[in-house]
Amino acid sequence: MSDRSRLRLVIVSMLVFSLPITLLGRLWYMQALAGAEYAAAVQSSATGEVRTLAPRGIIVDDVGNPLARNDSALVVSALSTALPTPNLGTVKKPKPNPLRLAEMQRLSAILGIPAAELDTKATLCDYVTYGSKAPAMNPGCWTGSPLQPIPLVTIDNSTPTGAQHATNVALQVLEQQELFPGVTAQIEGVRNYPAPQGASAAQLIGHVGKISQTDIDHAKDPTQAAALKTAAGVGGIIGQEGIEAQYNDYLQGTMGTRTFSVTASGKPLTTLSETPATPGDTVVTSINAKVQKIAEDALATAVNHARTVPQHISGKNQTQKADVGAAVVVDVRTGHIIAAANYPTYSPTVWDGTGIDANVYKALQADPGKPLFSQAIQGQYAPGSTFKVITSAGALTLGGYTESGQYDCPGTLTKGGRTFHNFDNEGAQGKLTFAEALTISCDTFFDQVGADMWDADGQLAGKGAKEVVVNEAKLWKLGQSTGVDLPIDAIGNIESRQDKKNYAASHRALWCAEAKTEPNANLRAIYASNCTYNIPALYQIGEAINVAIGQGTTLASPLQMAMAYAALGNGGTLFSPRLGAAIVGPDGLLVKTIDAPSTKLQVSTQVLHYIQQALVGVLTDPKGTGAAAFTGFPFDRYTIGGKTGTAEVPPKDDTAWFSSYGGPIGQPAQYAVVVAISQGGQGGITAAPAVRQIYDGIWGLDGDPKNPADQFAAKGPAMPGGTPPSVLPNLTPPSATSSSPTPPASVPSASSKALGPDVAGLSPSPDAQVVAIRSKQRKVRKR
Amino acid sequence: MIGDWTAPRTRRMTPESVGLLGRESRLRQSDWVLTAAVLSLSLIGVLLVAAATSRTAANKLHPYSITKHQILFLIIGLVLAVVAAMADYRAIRSSAPVIYVLGCLGLLATFAIGTSVAGAKAWISIGAGLTIQPSEFAKLAVIVLVAMLFNAAREDRREIGDLDVLRALLLMGFPMLLILKQNDLGTMLVMVAIVFGVLAVGGVPTRWMLALTGLMIVGTVFVVKLHMLSGYQQGRITAYLHPDSPAVLKLSGYNAHQARLAIGSGGIKGTGLFHGPLINNGSLFAAHTDFIFATAGEELGFIGASVIILLLGVVLWRGMRIAAHAPDLFGRVVAAGIVCWLAFESFENIGMNLGIMPVTGIPLQFVSYGGSSMFASMLAIGLLQNVHIQTKAATTSSRL
Known part of the structure; x- marks a missing residue:
């Protein structure tokens, strides 16, 4: 043996033995020194999480009728990790799995959905393989967690045929799990708008929809954005309009979390921990479905009347277009909205489920009456003579006019080169007090008041102008948001001298540009005229006169006028209106009551009382503009103060108004009722009967014998x-019909249990969750 | 019985000593420490294969079918070891070229009729769901051939020259090229270790050793820089650990991560055989083959896993001892080559389980489930014993 070979053997031996020694050292480190850390890591890493959606809280009216609830539906879903794998080949050379294709074919036969569509839906967007290109590579794929059951189809089982189909599907899928590995069927809650009493209230309730990226982008903070993103990943919904949107934070509840161990292939094993979802709170609204229905009917009757029965206006006898309208009922004592009707309206049932049919939505959008738009809350109209109460309050408080003072009501009045007529060219009525002028609604009287105050304000120069009417209107929160608890609101328009000048200054450049480019000749002329405005010369006497009679640029929403009249009726408390009355937790306990914020008007009781008397005269005095509509009304039992309005808004037909408040005789007023109908003609003819019909419905009275819709005595x-x-409606938790999703690990067995041994459990129980069972009741409102 | 095979070699023996384990039989002369260590490793392996396969859902119907296979492989392996140990030393030496050619043919066959497993096309299906991996045998063939070449040079009473080294490198290079073509990185690395071992012990000029060492270092840097190691790992990632961050997983290597978790969480005592949660719930792929050491780590803890390393150390120690005492250069190079092979392969396998080596698809000899590895390793042990027996025979005859 050479020495070289022997030396080499020693070196090789040392190298060889260094290897197991290295391994032993590493092993000692991992198991003895760092073992605890690894053991802790095992707990956290080999687990998966499934988020379970919380059953959404319901929305009820003041007596517990559900306005929005959760219907049960059968949801067929697939767990991607438990299905046969889609691709047996490679990424480049895919080879479809025949087992999976066969399963999808079987599923397709039961569900009536193409197998390819089901296959795509149940396939993960494989980010590991495709990176961010994944959804583009697999359009329609599942972007959520691979551990989350993927909903394939939702079968409504609220109809007999639907229930039959759902039962059939559930039986086949659950009882033949060997044919449908990874597929399950279970009952889940889907949103449903039952329209109690046949009342629509669609614009108030709003609707839910799938959580969109926009919703996530508009989240109020990063925490909420993250929660929305998670919920979106599991098919969550969000309130997108109305109360559903406004109270979404209460309604949505808290998602549950199920943590379980997973295998290397992502198959869920045992559940490690579970935090159940907390169902959303119930929103108790102040809406009364019966009154809502009465208001909707009254509005429709009035619109129909205006369209069919000719009215004498400006020397002509003609029917009205009456395109859109609104009716609002508020409780003058609390500031809560009892009803807000819309014309035209639609059934909220079109929003059932997680969305609306595209064609139905298109039709609603295309409807010239814009039924999706709330005329009551968002609609803005010239308030016309109903505004005269504001003018009166201002004039009597700050304008130097007196309650007993008499002022002229001529047939015509010429101011600033323009002649102002009384309504319908009525003749001169002589000298009148403010009360008499309100009762008969003398336009020239208020024209003169407006003109005089313009003079008193220093005419065009307007130095130190008091602008009594404008400031009074602002005091009543006109021209400002009402602060209603809805995502929508209208501001209206009350224009001061400075407002007018500011507006012209900021728009003049635009008008001058439009004057050159506008194709329509009429508009072009208007723009050209506006372009030449001498801004210091704006707010001529005509403007002041128009403001005094609620016309010109003056705009108000029906809700704004209702709140103003409510304040008039309750003695000067101006509320910010509220639709929500209380929030009740899923345990049935009160979370909070919702009170309408209020301010006290700076108007003396004496002036208010004076105007109240005048408004009662509108209905009771034979010359009163509302008297005809209230013929035969039991004024011995109820007191109503109201004011007609017929706002001239050329080129359109007049806007018909009737604004009022009322209550039992000798008692404080209860409700304010306002009806406004665009192009409805005269307030006294079109709007006042609708208001009467609403009061009759609230109090159970028979109205005009010729109006079959206005008969309520029999109904009570x-x-x-x-x-x-005065107490909250009885409520059962919204979870009643919403079984929480079953654990993926034990999908088939658990869902069979959820379904019950008897599949008849699938049959719908629409009112299950609002059945009044609880005996314990709580006072909500104290007054 | 097998006893017949020994008949020509027992001519000088007394009748009572005739038989496989007779007092004077060749097997009696074998290294019993080595035999005991290999048998212990193999039996631990059978237990671990059972632990890794019997409790998982995938194997519900026949929980011990894989274990039974492994026992069969072990028995066949032992027979092969005995055959290799008993074979005539000179006959093995002279048939080295034949063994080499057979090894290369086996490798070539994978290109014609091979099947692909986890990214490497290194297997030949032999029916009944079983496959063999010719590269396992190619390692042996290479060792035996180079040992014969160097031995021949030495018998010509000359030093190993440049020409001998070049010839050896060429002959070893051919099967390595084929293995590289199979995309079997793990076996390739083992081959490099073998080449290094046989050249060193064979006594090639020191400049060659320095040059080869330098080449290996450059090659390693090259491979790591080009991330050639990552492709293999990716094929094994089929699950999400954290659904929200697939990128994290993609980079770290899911299974290697799981293996480290299993070993680390085993602690000193382990969870007990058959009671490892990660193994039993299937969180680890290849828990009975390439990642069987993780099974040992979780279920047997440091106590059990270190015994496996120590037993392997015993095998290496006995192998080196055999090399040191070998009767000729052929025996020494064969023994040293086998030791280098076993040492590096076990280091690579356990190292990847422990997270200090890249994940490549090579098994742990004697322990991992699989026929090819068992057969080749047992043949190697048989060869070591053969060299050992030859040493003893030489000392005995010189004493006589």
């Missing part, structure tokens, strides 16, 4: 005692 009062319920 919609609001017994004239008050909303």
Whole structure:
């Protein structure tokens, strides 16, 4: 043996033995020194999480009728890791799995959905393989967690045929799991808008939809954005309009989390821990479904009347277009909205489920009456003569006018080169007090008041102008947001001298540009005229006169006028209106009551009382503009103060208004009722009968014998005692029909259990969750 | 019985000593420490294969079918070891070229009729769901051939020259090229270790050793820089650990991570055989083959896993001892080559389980489930014993 070979053997031996020694050292480190850390890491890493959606809280009216609830539906879903793998080949050379294709064919036969569509839906967007290109490579693939059951189809089982189909599917899928590995069927809650009493209220309730990227982008903070993203990943929904959107934080509940160990291939094993989802809170609204229905009917009747019965306006006898309208009922004592009707409207049931049919939505959007738009909340109209109460309050408080003072009501009035007529060219009425002028709604009287105050304000120069009417209107929160608890609101328009100048200054460049480019000749002329505005010369006497009678640029929403009249009726408390009355937790316990914030008007009781008297005269005085509509009304039992409005808004037909408040005689007023109908003609003819019909419904009275819709004595009062319920409606938790999702690990068995041994459990139980069971009741409102 | 095979060699023996384990039989002369260590490793292997396969859902119907296979492989392996130990030393030496050619043909066959497993096309299906891996046998063939070449030079009473080294490198290079073509990185690395071992012990000029060492270092850097190691790992990642961050997983290597978790969480005592949660719930792929050491780590803890390393150390120690005492250069190079092979392969396998070596698809000899590895390793042990017996015979005859 050479020495070289022997030496080499020693070197090789040393190298060889260094290897097991290295391994032993590493092993000692891992198991003895760092063992505890690894053991802890095992707990956290070999686990998966499934987020379970919380059953959404329900929305009820003041007596517990569900306005929005959760219907049960059968959801067929697939667990991607438990299905046969889609590709047996490689990424480049895919080879479809025949087992999977066969399963999809079987599923397709049961569900009536093409197998290819099901296959795509149940396939993960494989980010590991495809990176960010994944959804593009597999359009329609599942972007959520691979551990989350993927919903394939939702079968509504609220109809007999639907229930039959759902039962059939559930039986086949669950009882033949060997044919449908990885597929399960279970009952889940889907949103449903039952429209109690046949009332629509669609614009108030709103609707839910799938959580969109926009929703995530508009989250109020990163925590909420993250929660929305998670919920979106498991098919979560969010309120997108109305109360559903406004109270979404309460309604959505808290998602549950199920943590379980997973295998290397991502198959869930045992559940390690589970935090069940907390169902959303119930939102109790102040809406009364009966009154809502009465208001909707009254509005529709009034619109129909205006369209069919000719009215004598401007020397012509003609029917009105009456395109859109609104009716609002608020409780003057609390500032809560009892009803807000829309014309035209639609059934909220179109929003059932997680969305609306595309064609139905298109039709709603195309409807010229814009039924998706809330005329009551968002609609803005010239308030016309209903605004005269504001003018009166201002004039009597700050304008130097007196309650007993008499002022002229001529047939015509010429100011600033323009002649102002009384409505419908009525003749001169002589000298009148403010009360008399309100009762007969003398335009020239208020024209003169507006003109005089413009003079008193220093005419065009307007140095130190008091602008009594504008400031009074602002005091009543006109021209400002009402602060209603909805994502929508209208501001209206009350224009001061400075507002007018500011507006012209900021728009003049635009007008001058439009004057050159506008194709429509009429508009072009208007723009050209606007372009030549001498801004210091704006706010001529005509503007002041228009403001005094609620016309010109003056705009208000029906809800704004209702709140103003409510303040008039309750003695000067101006509320920010509220639709929400209370939030009730899923355990049935009160979370909070919702009170409408209020401010006290700076108007003396004496002035308010004076105007109240005048408004009662509108209905009771034979010369009153609302008297005809209230012929035969039991004024011996109820007192109503109201004001007609017929706002001239050329080129359109007049806007018909009737704004009012009322209550039992000798008692404080209960409700303010406002009806406004665009192009409805005269307020006294079109709007006032609708208002009467609503009061009759609330109090259970028979109205005009010629109006079959206005007969309520037999039905009894919609609001017994004239008050909303003083206790919360009885509610069962919204989880009643929403079984929580089953654990993926034991998909088949657990869902069979959820379904019950008898699949008849699939039959719908629509009112299950609002059945009044609880005996314990709590006072909500104290008054 | 097998006893017949020994008949020509027992001519000088007394009748009572005739038989496989007779007092004077060749097997009696074998290294019993080596035999005991290999048998212990193999039996631990059978237990671990059972632990890794019997409790997983995938194997519900026949929980011990894989274990039974392994026992069969072990028995066949032992028979092969005995055959290799008993074979005529000179006959093995002279048939080295034949063994080499057979090894290369086996490798070539994988290109014609091979099947692909986990990214490497290194297997030939032999029916009944079983496959053999010719590269396992090619390692042996290479060792035996180079040992014969160097031995021949020495018998010509000359030093190993440049020409001998070049010839050896060429002959070893051919099967290595084929293995590289199979995309079997693990076996390739083992081959490099073998080449290094046989050249060193064979006594090639020191400049060659320095040059080869330098080449290996450059090659390693090259491979690591080009991330040629990662492709293999990716094929094994089929699950998400954290659904929200697939990128993290993609980079770290899911299975290697799981293996480290299994070993680390085993601690000193382990969870007990058959009671490892990660193994039993299938969180680890290849827990009975390439990652069987992780099974040992979780279920047997440091106590059990270190016994495996120590037993392997015993095998290496006995192998080196055999090399040191070999009767000729052929025996020494064969023994040293086998030791280098076993040492590096076990280091690579356990190292990847422990997270200090890249993940490549090579098994742990004697322990991992699999026929090819068992057969080739047992043949190697048989050869070591053969050299050992030859040494003893030489000392005995010189004493006589």
